[in-house]
Amino acid sequence: MVTVNIDGKNVEVLEETSILKAAESAGIWIPTLCYSELFEPYGVCRLCTVEVIRGKRSRLVTSCNYPVREGLTVLTNSDKVKWIRKLIMELTYSRWPNVPVVKDMAAALGVSEPRFKSLEQDLAPDACILCGNCVNICRDVVKASVLSFEGIGIGRKVVLPYNEQSETCIVCGACAQVCPTGHIKIKSLEKERGALQDWYLGPKTAINIPTFQAVPRVPIIDEKSCIKMQTGGCGVCSTYCEPEAINYEAKDEEIEIEVGQILITTGYQTIDLKQMPQYGYGRLDDVYSSLEFEHMLNSTGPTGGTILCKDGSEPRAVGIVHCIGSRDENFHKYCSRVCCMYALKFAHLVKDRTPAEVYQFYIDMRAFGKGYEEFYKRLLDEGVNMIRGKVAEISEGYLNNGDKPYLNIKCEDTLIGKFREIPVDMVILCPAIEPQFDASNIKKIFSISQSPDKFFLERHPKLDPVSTMTDGVFIAGCAQGPKDIPDSVAQASAAAARILSLISLGEVAVDPIKAEVMDEYCSGCRMCNSLCPYSAISFQEEKKISYINDMLCKGCGTCVSACPASAIIGKGFTDKQILAELEGILSV
Amino acid sequence: MEQEEKEFNPKIVAFLCNWCTYTGADLAGVSRLKSSPCVRIIRVMCSGRVDPSFVIKAFKQGADGVFIGGCHIGDCHYSEGNYKTLRRVEFMKIFLEEFGIDPRRLRLEWISASEGDKYAATTLDFEKQIRELGPIQLVEV
Numbered sequence: 001m002v003t004v005n006i007d008g009k010n011v012e013v014l015e016e017t018s019i020l021k022a023a024e025s026a027g028i029w030i031p032t033l034c035y036s037e038l039f040e041p042y043g044v045c046r047l048c049t050v051e052v053i054r055g056k057r058s059r060l061v062t063s064c065n066y067p068v069r070e071g072l073t074v075l076t077n078s079d080k081v082k083w084i085r086k087l088i089m090e091l092t093y094s095r096w097p098n099v100p101v102v103k104d105m106a107a108a109l110g111v112s113e114p115r116f117k118s119l120e121q122d123l124a125p126d127a128c129i130l131c132g133n134c135v136n137i138c139r140d141v142v143k144a145s146v147l148s149f150e151g152i153g154i155g156r157k158v159v160l161p162y163n164e165q166s167e168t169c170i171v172c173g174a175c176a177q178v179c180p181t182g183h184i185k186i187k188s189l190e191k192e193r194g195a196l197q198d199w200y201l202g203p204k205t206a207i208n209i210p211t212f213q214a215v216p217r218v219p220i221i222d223e224k225s226c227i228k229m230q231t232g233g234c235g236v237c238s239t240y241c242e243p244e245a246i247n248y249e250a251k252d253e254e255i256e257i258e259v260g261q262i263l264i265t266t267g268y269q270t271i272d273l274k275q276m277p278q279y280g281y282g283r284l285d286d287v288y289s290s291l292e293f294e295h296m297l298n299s300t301g302p303t304g305g306t307i308l309c310k311d312g313s314e315p316r317a318v319g320i321v322h323c324i325g326s327r328d329e330n331f332h333k334y335c336s337r338v339c340c341m342y343a344l345k346f347a348h349l350v351k352d353r354t355p356a357e358v359y360q361f362y363i364d365m366r367a368f369g370k371g372y373e374e375f376y377k378r379l380l381d382e383g384v385n386m387i388r389g390k391v392a393e394i395s396e397g398y399l400n401n402g403d404k405p406y407l408n409i410k411c412e413d414t415l416i417g418k419f420r421e422i423p424v425d426m427v428i429l430c431p432a433i434e435p436q437f438d439a440s441n442i443k444k445i446f447s448i449s450q451s452p453d454k455f456f457l458e459r460h461p462k463l464d465p466v467s468t469m470t471d472g473v474f475i476a477g478c479a480q481g482p483k484d485i486p487d488s489v490a491q492a493s494a495a496a497a498r499i500l501s502l503i504s505l506g507e508v509a510v511d512p513i514k515a516e517v518m519d520e521y522c523s524g525c526r527m528c529n530s531l532c533p534y535s536a537i538s539f540q541e542e543k544k545i546s547y548i549n550d551m552l553c554k555g556c557g558t559c560v561s562a563c564p565a566s567a568i569i570g571k572g573f574t575d576k577q578i579l580a581e582l583e584g585i586l587s588v
Numbered sequence: 589m590e591q592e593e594k595e596f597n598p599k600i601v602a603f604l605c606n607w608c609t610y611t612g613a614d615l616a617g618v619s620r621l622k623s624s625p626c627v628r629i630i631r632v633m634c635s636g637r638v639d640p641s642f643v644i645k646a647f648k649q650g651a652d653g654v655f656i657g658g659c660h661i662g663d664c665h666y667s668e669g670n671y672k673t674l675r676r677v678e679f680m681k682i683f684l685e686e687f688g689i690d691p692r693r694l695r696l697e698w699i700s701a702s703e704g705d706k707y708a709a710t711t712l713d714f715e716k717q718i719r720e721l722g723p724i725q726l727v728e729v
Contacts, residue, residue, distance in 0.1 A: 447665065449607070449608075449665070449700075449701060452700070452702055452703075457701060457702070469607055469665065513633060531672065533666055533668045533669070534666075554666055555633055556633055556634035556636055556637065556665075556666035557632060557633050557634055557636060557637030558634060558636035558637065558666070558668075558669045558672050560637060560639075561636065561637055561638060561639035561676075562672070570633075570637065573632055573637060575639065578630060578632070578642060579642070579645060581630050582601065582630065582642065582645055582646055582649060583649060585601065585628040585630070586599060586601065586628070586646070586649040586650050586651055587649075
């Protein structure tokens with residue numbers, strides 16, 4: 001520890017502390033323009049100049065990078081310091097008179113009109129003030145070293161290598177973040193970086209909690225945006241994490257767990273709306289999928305729950321289109337069940353939060369649950385325009401008076417028997433619910449079946465909707481078919497109850513339909529060994545006959561019919577039994 | 589004396605796999621679809637259980653047609669059983685012809701559990717074909 005005297009106060013600090021920090025700990029303010037906690041002090045703005053007295057000598061030094069020493073005396077507000085500070089401020093102000101941080105600092109230091117006129121005066125409010133923050137952070141924290149200074153004296157400026165967009169720049173946005181004037185701008189980041197396909201009205205950090213209602217409410221790190229994972233630099237988040245919970249090395253782990261029963265609730269995905277270019281998704285601004293609109297409506301979303309078009313204006317009219325990809329010969333013939341109700345919910349919320357007109361384009365209104373029909377009636381009273389007909393195309397339209405472009409919905413109104421074109425500012429599409437992209441992989445792993453629409457097949461559509469044909473494997477929720485939350489909860493509870501009832505038994509009755517090799521008849525030809533898809537048949541070297549593991553055997557009977565000596569018995573479906581059946585049914 | 593022509597009612601034996609075709613036939617029934625009344629079903633766990641000797645026995649005991657139904661290729665409940673069936677039926681058609689039985693009397697069809705309508709349509713079509721072929725004429729040796 002070292003004791004220094006600042007403005008008459010004795011301050012005790014660690015060795016190598018800068019005067020600036022020592023003064024801060026004593027509650028004394030020293031002005032700075034180029035200082036930041038994130039990297040080593042640069043000492044370029046010179047505003048933090050203080051007077052340092054050691055013995056009989058007095059010097060003016062920059063306090064941000066001058067380390068304290070025992071017996072040091074510092075004056076932060078002497079006449080000499082005040083004079084030099086004012087001069088530096090005037091010089092700075094004369095060069096950049098419109099930059100807010102400079103203006104504010106000048107006001108704080110009592111400088112209103114600079115006496116000088118700079119040859120390099122830059123009137124822009126976002127001018128570069130050569131503080132070097134961007135260069136320093138890129139070099140020291142991000143460890144990419146993309147930006148640097150070029151030129152000397154009055155010609156000094158910050159540049160990219162060869163004045164071109166650099167490959168080494170990982171577009172982390174750190175430079176834009178630390179720039180005090182907003183001179184550095186980063187072009188649209190979200191499409192290139194980050195897995196979340198959201199649009200954000202502002203930058204998002206590489207470590208973030210995806211939504212405020214996430215379960216578990218734990219941040220994730222987006223590998224592509226994280227500086228540490230790209231260049232090995234930064235790592236600032238782990239220095240702030242007290243329980244040291246951040247592990248950059250964490251990799252996916254494969255864990256093996258032994259279980260007796262499996263419940264598959266792998267859910268759904270929505271149809272890719274880009275397959276239907278006539279609706280303008282991904283092509284036109286303000287055409288949203290229902291999930292994107294849901295995100296907008298959420299108070300933790302990018303607009304805080306306000307309904308806004310991409311340009312920030314309130315929509316004058318909103319079109320909500322049902323059945324995109326559902327009830328469609330070209331995509332999915334089935335009805336996705338949940339869309340009518342959430343589309344009505346959207347209509348209600350739009351009416352509630354904006355003065356916009358709402359147009360609902362539907363084929364049939366499926367309001368099947370408790371209170372659903374009543375909710376639909378309520379919307380009719382609220383003045384939502386219901387148009388029964390499919391939408392042919394959504395295109396851009398322009399009014400003659402030079403107003404902003406609108407979205408033109410071409411549709412058929414079957415109730416009045418006419419084609420209509422409806423101008424709106426925003427379109428919300430209700431995409432079909434389809435099985436997850438990897439449903440056929442899951443099906444193979446658990447040996448369950450899929451119905452023709454590729455959702456998992458239940459054992460019986462009416463009497464057993466949560467079991468599958470395979471014992472011990474259950475399905476629930478949208479993996480079995482499109483359904484809403486109350487129905488998913490009901491199915492999940494049913495499946496859980498079934499599983500628990502089996503667990504509580506302690507032991508499980510196994511299917512007796514298995515194959516068995518009759519030792520006396522087996523000739524050891526081993527033809528059956530390679531036939532079994534479950535590898536249940538092995539060859540016993542000592543006895544020179546084949547043997548079936550009846551825990552692995554699933555009783556398909558392929559080996560039974562293949563055995564040339566008829567040495568394998570298929571219990572429950574023996575040759576004798578089947579031939580007896582044959583005789584019986586052909587005798588009539 | 590004129591022999592009264594007995595009305596020909598084909599006897600079709602169907603070996604149906606439990607998981608797919610048998611369930612599909614069940615669905616056809618539950619859906620009240622019209623399927624052939626001439627089909628007599630024997631359930632097996634997998635179409636791969638069907639031994640060629642069953643087919644021969646069936647014809648020998650008076651069946652006019654034999655129908656084997658299994659899961660679609662790639663969808664076998666036991667993963668590969670239906671591939672074996674496919675091989676065997678190809679082979680069976682060849683030696684049925686050697687034995688003087690029209691190979692069209694043996695049909696293999698992949699019908700899944702939700703294709704009740706396909707089951708109904710297939711059985712009706714098979715019955716029609718057997719009617720055209722007439723009752724089976726076995727050669728006594």
